Amino acid sequence: MKLLVTGGAGFIGSAVVRLAVGRGHEVVNLDALTYAGRLENVAPVADSNLYSFEHADIRNRAVLTRIFEDHQPDAVMHLAAESHVDRSIDGPGDFIETNITGTYNLLEAARAYWTGKDKAEDFRFHHISTDEVYGSLGETGLFTEDTPYDPRSPYSASKASSDHLVRAWFETYGLPVVLTNCSNNYGPYHFPEKLIPKVILNALHGREIPVYGQGLNVRDWLYVEDHADALLLAVEKGTPGRSYNVGGHNERRNIDLVKTICAILDEKRPRDSGSYTDLITYVADRPGHDARYAIDPTRIETELGWKPSVTVETGLEKTVQWYLDNPDWWQPLLNVEGVGTRVGTG
Structure with missing residues (x-):
């Protein structure tokens, strides 16, 4: 299968690119290379004859049309998006332009291409989104594909x-x-x-580790490589018009997650004195901060046969070790606004 992956130099997109190429798919990586998009993320597959790169912005319809014509993909995996809630509070305009207008442009370019291919039955447009569209849960319950939308942030x-x-x-x-x-x-x-990489890097640099409110907000954590596996399965076997929730069965309060990371660092890279938990600082909560997210992934598990393979404990240890082993990747990013400091206070 030949895949056009938008946002393929970002965090989740690059995991999809690496896994797809590793499984023998051709991949065209379309990315605007904004502050969070880095070609270093796809360096492990960049020399493969299955990989190609298009430096392009999904807000540019003409360029999208050319890319479809040049590459003739079998499927689109649309991951290009502005994705940081705090940044959306400070500057919502970029989120409207990229996430809404950009998606519209991509849909229209894909529709024209698909129509020109006599509406090929095996073509797919896979749109990758977030559980945050459902709003906030109470102490019980899970988001399903039928949960009404109730977004709370830009x-x-x-x-x-x-x-x-x-x-x-x-x-x-x-x-x-x-x-x-x-x-x-x-x-x-x-x-x-x-949150997770910020905690790791702030800890390693002896900086305060900011925790919003009392850290009681709950999230369901999904290891990115498990997610990439689910996404490839969905684009290959998902039913057109169908949506699938992807979750990790790993709910944790933010404060517990932060303390787990600190404990891993205490073991792997001990401080000269004390624990990394000494750096935890409680700060004013984020405006519109959702209390709890939790995904019910029954549909993708039963219909497509996917299950997460990495527990949050194992995944956090692997993640911390990766950051310890790869300072050359993260050191150039330390001076980017929002890295190590707070944005999005409203």
Whole structure:
């Protein structure tokens, strides 16, 4: 299969690219290389004759049309997005332009291409989204594919909008789409503005480890390579018009997650004195901070046969070790705004 992967130099996108090439798929990586997109993320497969790169922005419809014509993909895996909630609070415009307008442009370019191929039945447009579109859960319950949308941040609202566009293009034009909504990802190559890598790097540099509120917000954590496996399965075997929730069965409170990372670091890279937990600092909560996310992945497990393989304990240890082993990857990022410091205070 020949895959056009948008956002393939980002965190989740690069995991998809690496896994897809490793499994023998041809991959065209389309990425605008904004602050979070790095070609270093796909360096392990960059020399493969199955891999090619297009430096392009999904907001540019003409370029998208050319890329479809040049590469003739069998499927699109759409991961290109602005994805950091805190940044969406400070500057929502980029999220509207990329996540909504960019998705519209890609849908139209894909529809024109698919129509030109006599509406090939085996073509797929796979839209990758987030559980944040569902809003916030109480202490019990799980998000299913039938949970009503209730986004609470500019980021999640923009992703909800893109989900609705994708479904509309299926219902109105018959474009064969598949949607997936995932829980929080973590693992190697995670841009260090996000919680887990920020905790690791702040700890290693002796900086305060900020925890929003009392750290009681709950997330379901999904190891990124498990997610990439689910995404490839969905694009190959998912039913057109169907959506699939992808979760890790790994709910943890933020404070417990942070303390687990500190304990791993205490063992692997001990401080001169004390524990890394001494660096934990409670800060004012994020505006519109959802209390709990939890995914019910029954549909993808029963219909497509996928299950997560990495527990959060094993995944965190692997992730911490990766950051310890790869300072050349993260050191150039330490001066990027939002890395090690707080953004999105409203």
